[in-house]
Amino acid sequence: MKLNIQNERSKPMELINIAKKNLVDEAHQQMKQMIQAKVWREGEILPSEHKLCKDLGVSRVVVREVLQRLRAEKLIVTRQGVGSFVSNPNNFNFSITDENGETIQLTEGQFLDVMEFRKCIEFFAIELAVSRADEEDFHAIQQAVSGMEQAVGNLKAFSEEDYRFHYAIVKASHNEMLCKAMDSCKDELFYCFYQMNQINDVRPWGVDMHKDVMECLRKRDAKAAIQSLKKSNEYNYARLGEFFLSKDGPD
Numbered sequence: 281m282k283l284n285i286q287n288e289r290s291k292p293m294e295l296i297n298i299a300k301k302n303l304v305d306e307a308h309q310q311m312k313q314m315i316q317a318k319v320w321r322e323g324e325i326l327p328s329e330h331k332l333c334k335d336l337g338v339s340r341v342v343v344r345e346v347l348q349r350l351r352a353e354k355l356i357v358t359r360q361g362v363g364s365f366v367s368n369p370n371n372f373n374f375s376i377t378d379e380n381g382e383t384i385q386l387t388e389g390q391f392l393d394v395m396e397f398r399k400c401i402e403f404f405a406i407e408l409a410v411s412r413a414d415e416e417d418f419h420a421i422q423q424a425v426s427g428m429e430q431a432v433g434n435l436k437a438f439s440e441e442d443y444r445f446h447y448a449i450v451k452a453s454h455n456e457m458l459c460k461a462m463d464s465c466k467d468e469l470f471y472c473f474y475q476m477n478q479i480n481d482v483r484p485w486g487v488d489m490h491k492d493v494m495e496c497l498r499k500r501d502a503k504a505a506i507q508s509l510k511k512s513n514e515y516n517y518a519r520l521g522e523f524f525l526s527k528d529g530p531d
Contacts, residue, residue, distance in 0.1 A: 417452035
């Protein structure tokens with residue numbers, strides 16, 4: 281008997297959709313939910329690519345594409361050599377101006393100069409303060425944090441309290457030379473804080489960050505206080521990237 285297979289042979293061969301989930305979409309959705317649910321909070325560094333690959337069960341190619349999507353959505357910012365930080369999309373939603381309509385006038389070089397100065401003076405002051413600070417010092421630090429909280433809607437007042445906080449930490453070291461160093465650079469430090477605090481919706485996060493440092497100092501944990509400041513500095517560096525002026529300043 282001759283089999284009739286003509287009809288079967290005449291059908292074009294096609295791949296069948298097996299409805300497998302898109303790995304990038306799935307990984308992106310999970311990481312986005314972690315950010316939106318504040319499991320990963322603003323300013324925190326994301327797990328390494330290696331850990332993300334392991335936790336999600338996907339390749340590095342998938343993880344890198346997800347990170348690129350999250351950057352495009354302003355949900356993370358990346359600092360090369362450091363990692364990616366959870367960010368606040370509101371920071372980037374509007375034209376960045378202060379209450380007087382002035383735009384940020386800060387160069388990358390100016391920011392780095394201030395960060396390096398603070399590393400030399402403030403970080404060392406913290407190491408001294410954890411053993412030397414008294415209740416009067418802690419009260420001054422607390423007053424500065426409270427002042428920042430009350431001045432969230434006022435850029436100038438908020439930035440003044442910001443400087444007052446960092447000066448109070450240095451003063452708690454009970455080292456006159458460190459205090460004089462802060463005093464001599466007050467204008468430059470205030471200028472940098474003022475410029476940074478112009479970013480839209482940045483000040484509530486700033487209050488929380490300063491509270492965290494204060495609590496570390498209260499526990500007399502220098503390592504944790506310094507680590508908190510280092511992390512916040514790296515995060516600020518990452519998100520300020522698109523706001524920096526050229527090194528020559530405005531035209």
